[in-house]
Amino acid sequence: MPTRIDRRFEDLAREGRAALVTFVMAGDPDLPTSLELLKALPKAGADVIEVGMPFTDPMADGPAIQAAGLRALAAGTTLEKTLSLVADFRASDQATPIVLMGYYNPIYVYGVERFLARAKEAGVDGLIVVDLPPEEDSELCLPALAAGLNFIRLATPTTDEARLPAVLANTSGFVYYVSITGITGAAAPDLSKVAAAVQRIKQHSPLPVAIGFGVKSAKSAAALAAHANGVVVGSALVEALRASLDPQGKATSASVQAVAGLVADIANGVRSAAVR
Template sequence: MDSRLDRRFAACREAGRAALVTFITAGDPDPDTSLALLRSLPAAGADVIELGMPFTDPMADGPVIQAAGLRALKAGQNLGKTLDMVRAFREQDADTPIILMGYYNPIFVYGVPRFLAEAKAVGVDGFIVVDLPPEQDDEFCLPALEAGLSFIRLATPTTDERRLPAVLANTSGFVYYVSVTGITGSSVPDYSKVGEAVARIKGHTTLPVAVGFGVKTADDAAAVAAHADGVVVGTALISVLKQSLDAEDAATARTVQDVTAYVADLAKGVRSIRKGASQ
């Protein structure tokens, strides 16, 4: 599959650096601001964008991302509007990969064939659906792959050698290594173990490995970039967004500016680590 994701990771590899993968929740804090944020991320240094699909019961998310989802739902965000956001983004950016990340229930309610057809039409590149294990690949993963869209799987420190082949079997685009156990934003990873974990995963796949959970600063991003093909930042970015909102959780003149400045700082951290093109 020659996809935007494949091309972007290949370009970063040729440039001798890791990719910066950033997460925002669609519709947070309101649809217009969210679209402005989405459009601003590539120029700030994001190589790949994960766009969260808000859901009422986000069991794998910590309080920061849960709150982002609730703000988005309160502002009227739904799956159809999230697809519309991607369509609007593609009017100005044909190259930056977008991954929709979330839970299966909204997709199931929307209808899998309809959702996949519309996602492909608007320019989505792939999905992370955190509550669909490999045993349920027939539900969504395999139909997504048949539609030419990537399905990115999560691996964790508890994914052992027996489980890893099943996790990687139908994964495409990249592998997302969750460097801590627990919910998003819950603890600080031990970056000294990241290289060992990435090497273990690469023993089973040729796909790029992106590492996330716990990255907060440019130094954190650099520490991960030294070992991984991609650095994922979500909770810390949403925290910066939250801090820019007013007392009623409405966007302010600072919101887009603060988020893009933060992403630019992370990008500097990622780009400070130079690696061989063959790595």
């Protein structure tokens, strides 16, 4: 059965444009603000929302997202509260796809079977778990697919022809292409290399390809949107939120709009580029 993610990418393909995929950290800087922010994202132009699951050792993330995770943990955010956040969002939005993104440890501690049941009940559509390779698909990927959740895999500039089929084997929803080698928010992608990489992935998989890491503005988003089915922006949004906080790291009246305004700007950039 198609998920919200599948349907959203199908709808956008008919429109002839790429998706804007936005990342925010659950509970940053607190859960009430986080819920307000989630509700504001679709109105600002987000087509898919990735919700970070706070973790103490986020090895793939740069300083901005690491700091967001620490703020969320300091505010008392847990995996259970993250799932409740999604359920609260679903009370007023049944259409926008939600992807939980993070690391396996919190899920393992929570219990895989319990987690998948609760995630499905809350209205989660897909998972990105960055530290589970294809060799560990039996841990979470296959159970997630059986539960009706998309399992979205990352491909990187170092994923060669020998490795790519294994990475794509059980991937569903979309392929997340990491456009740079390194941590989130670290550098700007090389457009010519990104375009070639997306075409290479498409030779192996019919799934949509979304490009992430290094997207900071409407201009950079538009450039990438011309070569892919989706553009992912995360660190720039997390940093916009951080910049809106008061000296004690608490939300201000400007916090939600600081992020929503940037999303609206980037959404305009994405919509200006027709998918090739």
